[in-house]
Amino acid sequence: MILAPVLSEPECADAAAEIAARWGLPTQSSKQDTFQLWLREGVLALHWLESPQKMSPLVVDFHQGKAAYRAQHTQLKNEAIAKAVGVGGKLQPSVLDATAGLGRDAFVLAGLGCDLQLIERHPVVAALLDNGLQRAQQEADFIGETCQRMHLIGTDNLFTGKGFTHEPDVVYLDPMYPKTGKQKAQVKKDMQMFQQLVGSDEDADNLLEPSIARAKYRVVVKRPNSAPFLAEREPNSQIKSKKHRFDVYIKRGFNESTN
Ligand SMILES: C[S@@+](CC[C@H](N)C(=O)[O-])C[C@H]1O[C@@H](n2cnc3c(N)ncnc32)[C@H](O)[C@@H]1O
Structure with missing residues (x-):
């Protein structure tokens, strides 16, 4: 690492x-x-330090750029991730984002009212995310309130079981997928830096089983459209967007009791 x-x-x-x-x-x-x-x-x-082109430093700032715009203009009907997680009507499931990265997907879900527990195993990424969350949470605006619903609980909690404040309704996974040549050319500058740091998550298949064990209702896996199923396991349903699809593994319906 x-x-x-x-x-x-x-x-x-x-x-x-x-x-x-x-x-x-x-x-x-x-x-x-x-x-x-x-x-x-x-x-x-x-x-x-050795970036191929002069690159600006990478900072997690929820008040700037696309993330801020998306959070303030998110509409349920336009967000495939919301459909996949099951947000809608009075339903705002609690979510464990077990591959939190820079917190962008989690921020969209928090903006829709979900409470988020976040796990990020790369300590550099976790430090950036933690710093971005702490700064945003101090602001008394919509973005600050949104970030107050996001709680970074650690780096390896999915496997150790430690640090959970509650069992999540939904576990969300978005592991790094090895890039093909075509995808590489399209990657934006800040993501090039992120990919150089993190690499690809070759062990991502191991995430599915503990996620299914921990989720009360479902597990959602974000994949590039061309990628095979995580752990070669066929989901119960799929929600497709332009570049990605969300594979949904249903454990029980939201209206079914967990007892
Ligand atoms: C594609 S990024 C996630 C991006 C994130 N969804 C976002 O919107 O910013 C994948 C992240 O998952 C993390 N990751 C991979 N395997 C993990 C594991 N077993 N536990 C925690 N984090 C993991 C990687 O370090 C990487 O930061």
Whole structure:
């Protein structure tokens, strides 16, 4: 796994050390660093030192860009992810996003009123997401309130079973899928940096069974349209969007008792 040290100017050294300790990251730079995390004025940013083109640092900022726009303009009928998870009417299932990444999908679901527990195993990604959530949660606006429904609980909880505040209604999975040549060319700059850091999740098949065990009602798996089923297991239903499909594994209906 590629790691990155957490660095800062001397006046933020304590806060940087705290982040490093929480996520098990180094605090010293080294000549071998490909990536570095810099904490400046409370904002944690990932710098790719050998990026092929000059790339801006990667920051999780829920108040900026597409994420903010999408959260404020999300309409249930347009969101395939909402249909797949089962959001609608009075139903706002609680969701465990077990592959949280930069929290973009979770943010859409939280914007629709769902409560989210988040797991992200890559410590650099988890540190960026945690910093973005903490900053957003301090704002008393729609985005701040949305982020208050998102709780990052750790890196390996799906397997250890630790840290859950409740059993989720739905488990959501979106593991990294190896990119084909055509997809590579289309990847946006910030996602190129993310892919370089995280790689592809070759062990993703292992996520399905524990997710089915943990979900009360269903598991939703986001896949590129051309990808095979996770763990070669056929879902009960599929919801398709332009680039992706959502494979839905139903354990029981939302109106069926869990006893
Ligand atoms: C494609 S990204 C998820 C993107 C996310 N849905 C979003 O909207 O930002 C996949 C993420 O899953 C994480 N991941 C893969 N396997 C995991 C596991 N076993 N436990 C926790 N996180 C995992 C990877 O580190 C990566 O950050």
